[in-house]
Amino acid sequence: MSEQGRVIYLMGPSGSGKDSLLEAARPVFDALHCKVMRRVITRSAESVGEDAVSVTVEEFNSLERQGAFAMSWRANGLAYGIPIIMEEWLSTGWNVVVNGSRSYLPAAVGRYADLIAIVLSVDAAALRERLLRRNRESLQQIEGRLARNSLYDGQLEISAADQVILRLDNSASLAATVAGLNELLAGVGFSSQPE
Numbered sequence: 001m002s003e004q005g006r007v008i009y010l011m012g013p014s015g016s017g018k019d020s021l022l023e024a025a026r027p028v029f030d031a032l033h034c035k036v037m038r039r040v041i042t043r044s045a046e047s048v049g050e051d052a053v054s055v056t057v058e059e060f061n062s063l064e065r066q067g068a069f070a071m072s073w074r075a076n077g078l079a080y081g082i083p084i085i086m087e088e089w090l091s092t093g094w095n096v097v098v099n100g101s102r103s104y105l106p107a108a109v110g111r112y113a114d115l116i117a118i119v120l121s122v123d124a125a126a127l128r129e130r131l132l133r134r135n136r137e138s139l140q141q142i143e144g145r146l147a148r149n150s151l152y153d154g155q156l157e158i159s160a161a162d163q164v165i166l167r168l169d170n171s172a173s174l175a176a177t178v179a180g181l182n183e184l185l186a187g188v189g190f191s192s193q194p195e
Contacts, residue, residue: 012120
């Protein structure tokens with residue numbers, strides 16, 4: 001059997017560019033023997049942005065009860081699930097990249113002790129502009145997200161206890177962020193695809 005894979009847990013505020021980074025960094029992930037998980041979300045299928053599986057709240061709750069998720073959480077009025085196939089991939093030596101939640105990080109660390117936590121950040125003005133441009137939420141909802149983001153900045157280190165949290169700034173070009181991600185991952189032992 002192959003060596004157990006590791007979870008790369010990418011987090012950051014909505015609008016920080018996680019989905020864009022996950023797409024742009026596919027060549028990096030391929031070279032590092034990483035699969036990118038596709039989330040299940042209780043959001044309209046018409047929503048633009050993330051390549052996710054959209055389900056109703058009832059469908060999500062049913063899947064959760066059936067044990068269909070390796071991880072699941074609620075945030076911003078939505079439910080998010082990471083399909084259980086992730087466990088099989090990890091057990092066969094694949095590393096798995098997850099678009100995670102900052103509030104769920106302590107639970108994720110409890111389940112995957114060698115998890116690599118990466119926070120994607122962006123300056124406040126750019127974050128506001130991105131949230132407005134994607135046109136997914138009302139102005140009130142956007143203000144709520146911005147307020148929650150400022151709270152998380154100070155609380156994340158405390159809630160994760162001893163977990164090392166790597167930081168990656170996405171305020172500049174996406175190419176620079178992908179290069180920064182590659183450097184971060186090399187720094188924690190990801191350098192090439194295993195033989």
